[in-house]
Amino acid sequence: MSHPKTLPCTKPPSLSFSTSSPLSDFCMELFFPCLLVAFVSFTFISLQILFYKRQVTSKPNLPPGRVGWPIIIGESLEFLSAGWRGYPEKFVFDRMVKYSPECFKTSILGYLTAFLCGPAGNKFLFTNENKLVTVWWPEPVNKVFPTSLQTDSNEEAKKMRRLLPQFFKPEALQTYIAIMDTVFQKQFGSWWEGKDEIHVFSLAKQHTFFLACRLFLSVEEPDHVARFAGPFHLLGAGIVSIPIDFPGTPFNKAVKAAKVIRKELMVFIKQRKHDLAMKKATPTQDILSHMLNVVDEDGKHLSDLDVADKILGLLIAGQDTLTAAMTFIVKYLAELPHIYDIVHKEQVEIGKSKAPGELLNWEDIQKMKQSWNVACEVMRLSPPLQGAFRQAITDFMYAGFSIPKGWKWSANSTHRDPECFPDPEKFDPTRFEGKGPAPYTFVPFGGGPRMCPGKEYARLVLLVFMYNAVTRFRWEKVLPHEQIIVNPTPMPAKGLPIRLIPHAKSNKED
C-alpha cells in the first residue's frame, strides 16, 4: 500500500493542518492487521479450547498423560527432538515411567494419540485390525498418491495387500536371489572396490534404489535409473513433511515429483504392455509384469494409473527402510569386530561351497542363519521405522482406560524394554536363536494382518548385501562417535564414512 505522503499533493493546503500526525497514520495502518491477527488468534484459541473440551476434558477415564498446548503442536517437539538426538524411544519410556507402563495419552504431529505400550499393547493393536483399529497414514501420503484419493490410502493399501503375495510369493522371490547377487556384484565392483573410504548411507540408498529398479521394472541403465532417482529423492523427503502445498515447500516438491515419476512409469507401462503382447517380455520377469498380468476379485486388470501408483508405493515403502537397515548393519559390524567375525565366517563358508562364478541361491540363503540373527539384532536396536500408525475406528477400553474413536497410535516400545530383552543395550544376536524373542516383542515389520508385505524381500536383499560386503571387506568407522538422527528413519549425521580394508584375494576362498 502506498503511503499518502509519497503521492503528489492534490489537496488544498488547508488540509495539511489535519489533526492526524505521522504517528497516528502509522497506528491506523497497523490497527487492521492487528485486529485481524487478534481475531485469528482468538478464533484459533477458542477452537482449541472447544476441541480440548470435546476431545479431552469431556471424555471420562482417558489414559494419563499430557496433550500439551496448543493441541495441534502438543508434545510434537519433545517427540521429534528425542528422535533428532538419536533416542526416539526416550519419549515413550519417560512417559511409561511417569504415567503408566500400559498406556498414556499425548498429542503429536497434530493428532491426539494414545500409546499402548509393551507386548500387550502390540498384541492388542495387531490383533484388532479392522475391529477396533485400522491402519492410518499421515495426510501427505494421501495427497501424494492421487489414485488413493478415489478411495483412501487405507483402501488402496488393502487392495495392494491382496495382490502383493503374488509378487512376493516364495517362487518369485527365489528367482530374485541370483539377480540380487548379480546386481550387488556389479555395484560392489564399481562403488566399493578400489576406494579407501566410502559414505555408507548414500551408497546404501543407491544400492536399494538400483536394485528395486531392476527387480520391479527391469531397468538397469544407470542413466535411466538416474531419471527416476532425482524426483524420487524429492518425493521421499516430502512425503513425511508438513503438508503445506506452496511452491518451494518439501510437500509441494513431493507432489510434483510424484507426477514426474508417474508420467515416466506410464510410458514404461505402455511399452511393457506392448512387449508382453509381442512376447518380447515375460509375465514373470519383474513386479511390473506381474502387476499387469494380475486380475482382481472381479476378474479386472489394474488400470495403468493404479499400476504406476502401486509401483511407486512399493518403491517408497522399501527405500528408506532398507537403506537404514543396510547402513546400520555396516555400522554395528564396524563397531563390533567379534560380531563381524561371526558373519564373515558364515558367509565365507557359503562362498567356499560355490563353484567359481556361481550365483547365490535359495539354499545358500537358508544357511545364513547367524547373519540374519545379526540383522535382526540391528533392527531391534535401530528399527528402520519407529512403529506403525493405527487409528481407533470406534471407542474402546484398554487396560481400564477409554480410547476415543479417531485417536491415533504409533509406537515401538518393546525393543529396548529390559522385560522383553534382558540387558537391552547389549548387542546379542543369540537372542534370535531357538524360539527367539517372545511374541509381540520384536516388531520391526509391524504385525498382524498389516505386517510389512516386503519383509521377505527385505530379508533377501539384506543377506545378499551382507554376503557381498563381508566376503570382500573388513571396515572401520572414520568418525568413531558419529551422531545418529532419527527423522523418521535413523541415519548417521555424517552419512557413516568408513575406511575399507579389502581382504586378500585368497580370503574369499579360505
Ligand code: HEM
Ligand atoms: C528393513 C526393511 C523394512 C522394514 C523394517 C519395514 C517395516 C514396515 C513396517 C513397520 C510397516 C507397517 C506395518 C504395520 O502397519 O503393522 C510396513 C508396511 C509396509 N511395507 Fe515395509 N518395511 C521394510 C521393507 C519393505 C519393502 C522392501 C517393501 C516393498 C518392496 C515394503 C512394503 C511395505 C508396504 C506396501 C507396507 C504397507 C502395508 C499395509 O499397509 O498393509 N516394506 N513396513
